[in-house]
Amino acid sequence: MIEIKNLNKSFGSHKVLKAIDLTVKEKEVVVIIGASGSGKSTLLRCINFLELYDQGEIHLQGQNIEPAKTNLNKIREEVGMVFQHFNLFPHKTVLENVMEAPIHVKGLDKAEAKKKALALLEKVGLKEKSAVYPDMLSGGQKQRVAIARALAMEPRIMLFDEPTSALDPELVGEVLQVMKQLANEGMTMVVVTHEMGFAREVADRVVFMCDGNILEEGHPAEFFKNPKHEKTKQFLSCIL
Amino acid sequence: MRTILDILLSNYEVFLKAAGVTLKLTVTSLLIGSVIGLVFSFFRISSNKLMNGAAKIYIGLIRGTPLIVQIAILYFGMASIITFSQFWAGALALAIHNGAYLAEIFRGSIQSIDQGQMEAGRSLGMSYSMTMRRIILPQAFKRAIPSLGNQFIIGLKDSSLVAYVGMTELWGSALSEAASNYRQLETYMVVGLYYLAMVIIFSYLLSLLEKRLNVSVRRS
Ligand SMILES: Nc1ncnc2c1ncn2[C@@H]1O[C@H](COP(=O)(O)OP(=O)(O)OP(=O)(O)O)[C@@H](O)[C@H]1O
Numbered sequence A: 001m002i003e004i005k006n007l008n009k010s011f012g013s014h015k016v017l018k019a020i021d022l023t024v025k026e027k028e029v030v031v032i033i034g035a036s037g038s039g040k041s042t043l044l045r046c047i048n049f050l051e052l053y054d055q056g057e058i059h060l061q062g063q064n065i066e067p068a069k070t071n072l073n074k075i076r077e078e079v080g081m082v083f084q085h086f087n088l089f090p091h092k093t094v095l096e097n098v099m100e101a102p103i104h105v106k107g108l109d110k111a112e113a114k115k116k117a118l119a120l121l122e123k124v125g126l127k128e129k130s131a132v133y134p135d136m137l138s139g140g141q142k143q144r145v146a147i148a149r150a151l152a153m154e155p156r157i158m159l160f161d162e163p164t165s166a167l168d169p170e171l172v173g174e175v176l177q178v179m180k181q182l183a184n185e186g187m188t189m190v191v192v193t194h195e196m197g198f199a200r201e202v203a204d205r206v207v208f209m210c211d212g213n214i215l216e217e218g219h220p221a222e223f224f225k226n227p228k229h230e231k232t233k234q235f236l237s238c239i240l
Numbered sequence B: 001m002r003t004i005l006d007i008l009l010s011n012y013e014v015f016l017k018a019a020g021v022t023l024k025l026t027v028t029s030l031l032i033g034s035v036i037g038l039v040f041s042f043f044r045i046s047s048n049k050l051m052n053g054a055a056k057i058y059i060g061l062i063r064g065t066p067l068i069v070q071i072a073i074l075y076f077g078m079a080s081i082i083t084f085s086q087f088w089a090g091a092l093a094l095a096i097h098n099g100a101y102l103a104e105i106f107r108g109s110i111q112s113i114d115q116g117q118m119e120a121g122r123s124l125g126m127s128y129s130m131t132m133r134r135i136i137l138p139q140a141f142k143r144a145i146p147s148l149g150n151q152f153i154i155g156l157k158d159s160s161l162v163a164y165v166g167m168t169e170l171w172g173s174a175l176s177e178a179a180s181n182y183r184q185l186e187t188y189m190v191v192g193l194y195y196l197a198m199v200i201i202f203s204y205l206l207s208l209l210e211k212r213l214n215v216s217v218r219r220s
């Protein structure tokens, strides 16, 4: 589904990704963990080409995506993304947020887009909020709308960049619940998070990043029980 | 006081007509100036060095020279290339002047919109221009309204300077009235009132607009 080969990315002289190799299979849920500044967000943003890498290859669904020769807008339709700070459109209602891209990118007619959007909002438990503006919502509700908005494009892959890090502790659960449901439905997901409970329970694989490298990866049970690297142990002992 | 009232009452037809010219001049120049401003604000935020440089030079020249000098140069410069009506020569000169200030206002408000909005739009498959048009600009416009209003008021008052290239808008007709009735002070006070009235009406409309937008659009 996603195949990343020898991915390198620098900001100026600062090497942020160093020869990253990572494969994500269809329906797999991969959780990426690592210290702040280790390059997790950058890696995620390379996968939907919000950030262009310097060197390497990214294959999506078997196709080598060469940014210069590809309509990246089309690629991004297939790769949904959820951000730490939600990034809802504040001048649009919840429903309009979810309908925006299906109507204007996919060309869905309004009635159909509305039907779909309402179904998605129902799925994330926010159908009754469809007419309000985002600033009337709690953080957890905002993030669930953001998930619905991304799902409205019917992506094949969903990327989550610390989706619960900006939330009050009591609101984290409702967002993780929606993500869990999505994983159970077979969505291919790459999730950057510090929620180890989620990683343990939902992830098929945990990837540990350190200084722009993938230091180790493994099945969560094994990964948390027997981390191989000293740095992984240190990191885990810090956050568990 | 009596003379002020006299002038206010006896010359109201002349001044009302002149105020109409001022209004038309202001609206025309600000509409064109807004288009110029929007285009140059995009040049300013673009990564294209040529566009960026052009915008910087234009804005730098306009901000660095007196309006009256710009009007004179643009007025006589344009007149030597193509024949414009006097109205259009004045309106374009004012548009080019206001465009530079409006460009900076648009640039500032576009750049004040959180980067995450563009990223969210792009991540949904929207193109740069679609995200700009549908997501960024509506928010930026709303945020720019107080500064735009301010610039529009300045534009209205600054339009008086085209009197010096021979236009008979409000200030121009004040100059010629005063020259014939020898009541300079009173005449100038009367046109001052006209300007003041126009600004007050505009400010009121602006506050209505702001109020309406604040109700229907909320920011997160
Ligand atoms: N646009 C940019 N320009 C310059 N440097 C950047 C940019 N984006 C990220 N960086 C740098 O790249 C490094 C990796 O950043 P990244 O955001 O990928 O880390 P992260 O693992 O997601 O960290 P966090 O847990 O804090 O989100 C950091 O040192 C950061 O300062």
Ligand SMILES: [Mg+2]
Binding pocket: A040, A041, A042, A161, A162
């Ligand atoms: Mg990050």
